[in-house]
Amino acid sequence: MTFSPSSPELLSAADPLASRVRALGDELALLPARLSELMDAVGAAAVEAPTRLSIFHGYMAVLVASFVVALFATPIMRKLAIANGIVDRPSESRKVHRTPVAYLGGVAVFLGIMAGIMVSYLALAAPEGSIITFHTTQHLNPALLPAPVPISIILGMTIIMLCGLYDDVLGISPRVKIAGQLFAAAALAIEDVGVRLAGGVMEPIGVWIGNQDLTWTFELGGAIPYLAPGGEISFDLIYWSGAAIIAIFVLGACNASNLVDGLDGLLTGVTSIAMIGLLIVALSLALMDDGQRDAQRVVLCLAILGACLGFLPHNWNPASIFLGDAGSLLLGYCTIVVILTLGDTAKTNLVFAGLLIYSIPIIDTVLAIVRRKLAGKSLADADDQHLHHMLKRSLGVKGAVTALYAIGAGFATLGVVVSLSRARVSYALALLFASYITVLATKVARRAHMEAEMNRRMAHEAGRSGIGSGHAPGRPKPGADPASTPAGPSAPASDPDSPTEPAESAAVTNA
Numbered sequence: 383m384t385f386s387p388s389s390p391e392l393l394s395a396a397d398p399l400a401s402r403v404r405a406l407g408d409e410l411a412l413l414p415a416r417l418s419e420l421m422d423a424v425g426a427a428a429v430e431a432p433t434r435l436s437i438f439h440g441y442m443a444v445l446v447a448s449f450v451v452a453l454f455a456t457p458i459m460r461k462l463a464i465a466n467g468i469v470d471r472p473s474e475s476r477k478v479h480r481t482p483v484a485y486l487g488g489v490a491v492f493l494g495i496m497a498g499i500m501v502s503y504l505a506l507a508a509p510e511g512s513i514i515t516f517h518t519t520q521h522l523n524p525a526l527l528p529a530p531v532p533i534s535i536i537l538g539m540t541i542i543m544l545c546g547l548y549d550d551v552l553g554i555s556p557r558v559k560i561a562g563q564l565f566a567a568a569a570l571a572i573e574d575v576g577v578r579l580a581g582g583v584m585e586p587i588g589v590w591i592g593n594q595d596l597t598w599t600f601e602l603g604g605a606i607p608y609l610a611p612g613g614e615i616s617f618d619l620i621y622w623s624g625a626a627i628i629a630i631f632v633l634g635a636c637n638a639s640n641l642v643d644g645l646d647g648l649l650t651g652v653t654s655i656a657m658i659g660l661l662i663v664a665l666s667l668a669l670m671d672d673g674q675r676d677a678q679r680v681v682l683c684l685a686i687l688g689a690c691l692g693f694l695p696h697n698w699n700p701a702s703i704f705l706g707d708a709g710s711l712l713l714g715y716c717t718i719v720v721i722l723t724l725g726d727t728a729k730t731n732l733v734f735a736g737l738l739i740y741s742i743p744i745i746d747t748v749l750a751i752v753r754r755k756l757a758g759k760s761l762a763d764a765d766d767q768h769l770h771h772m773l774k775r776s777l778g779v780k781g782a783v784t785a786l787y788a789i790g791a792g793f794a795t796l797g798v799v800v801s802l803s804r805a806r807v808s809y810a811l812a813l814l815f816a817s818y819i820t821v822l823a824t825k826v827a828r829r830a831h832m833e834a835e836m837n838r839r840m841a842h843e844a845g846r847s848g849i850g851s852g853h854a855p856g857r858p859k860p861g862a863d864p865a866s867t868p869a870g871p872s873a874p875a876s877d878p879d880s881p882t883e884p885a886e887s888a889a890v891t892n893a
């Protein structure tokens with residue numbers, strides 16, 4: 383059977399094929415347009431993908447508000463301090479400033495931090511993106527908003543600042559200041575701020591003993607009003623261990639920062655550098671959507687950083703105002719709160735990284751404790767052998783502060799790198815770091831103790847030999863305390879270019 387080109391059978395068979403070819407041609411013509419749309423969509427998705435920098439930009443209003451408030455509140459606080467005689471007078475030989483300098487700088491820093499936090503609260507009530515663009519997160523409160531900075535943190539800041547302010551103005555006993563710090567720590571524990579940082583270490587122990595949560599319930603045989611209305615009581619070992627750690631950390635950080643506050647701009651700058659490092663870690667956790675503390679952590683870092691940067695120009699050498707205990711205790715508390723929140727999801731290794739970022743106050747405190755213990759002195763006894771004192775004698779005030787800034791930046795960089803490493807690496811580096819600090823602190827303190835003993839023996843021998851007033855230049859007189867003798871390499875230098883240096887508090891806050 384044959385078909386002619388014009389046969390009806392061939393034409394009927396070719397019609398569907400022709401229709402299919404025409405349809406394919408139409409789709410092929412639309413392909414470039416669809417490809418362009420797809421590329422635009424991919425590009426838009428790439429642009430909108432969150433980054434650390436984009437998250438930082440979203441919270442920028444917090445930094446600006448805290449900076450502006452601290453910058454303009456500081457001169458007001460200075461005028462109030464001078465008008466009411468709240469000044470630091472150079473009454474001790476180890477103080478190198480020769481004229482009274484105003485206190486109340488800590489109040490200005492407090493106001494700056496509060497301003498930044500209040501901006502974050504206002505942003506929750508304002509239209510989305512009008513003040514703060516919160517990062518994308520699945521951890522929202524019942525109002526479908528990121529959880530704000532807990533009231534317990536604000537309460538703790540207020541208590542710490544007021545205790546320090548009262549000490550700056552009227553003076554209070556060390557026990558009262560410690561009580562205030564413990565109260566602030568208890569407020570954190572009540573709202574579970576940092577309590578779970580012990581979980582990363584203790585939960586493996588719970589798995590090993592068959593009780594991962596390390597929680598035990600005890601039957602009491604009857605209801606106890608308020609304490610155990612259901613007739614049973616639970617004991618959470620992780621919670622109470624975390625609460626104890628919070629108390630130790632708060633006490634240590636407040637007093638460590640107080641010890642470092644010995645040169646113009648030192649504590650403010652060191653805290654600023656540490657906040658930059660902690661902010662990078664906080665932004666990384668926010669990018670991962672780690673937990674409900676992500677937004678709170680970023681807000682705190684930016685508020686503290688902005689307040690410190692706003693205060694620093696007034697506190698730079700020669701300083702016109704000092705932080706005082708109100709500021710030094712406050713900055714220590716704020717810093718340790720941020721570090722504690724890093725362990726909120728049981729990432730204890732991040733807490734070690736945070737402590738590494740804030741190493742300068744930790745190292746100086748360990749040195750001071752070991753030094754005073756070997757010398758048989760009280761932890762409350764002030765001296766002029768801190769890191770900043772030793773650097774100041776060689777480099778001057780500005781040189782010493784700059785050198786410690788550089789060291790602080792190095793530790794901050796190392797801490798950020800550690801935070802990006804595995805937990806085992808963080809623990810190993812933390813152990814190595816702590817061991818080196820302990821050994822070096824012991825060696826330095828032992829050497830200073832031996833030199834002091836040698837000076838005392840030489841003074842005693844000089845007295846027995848009847849040298850009397852004919853002692854050699856630079857050698858302590860018989861009966862004199864070498865540590866308080868103006869002459870000699872360990873005495874504080876009188877540097878006319880560096881007239882200011884705030885005193886440590888002669889209390890337990892110097893321990």
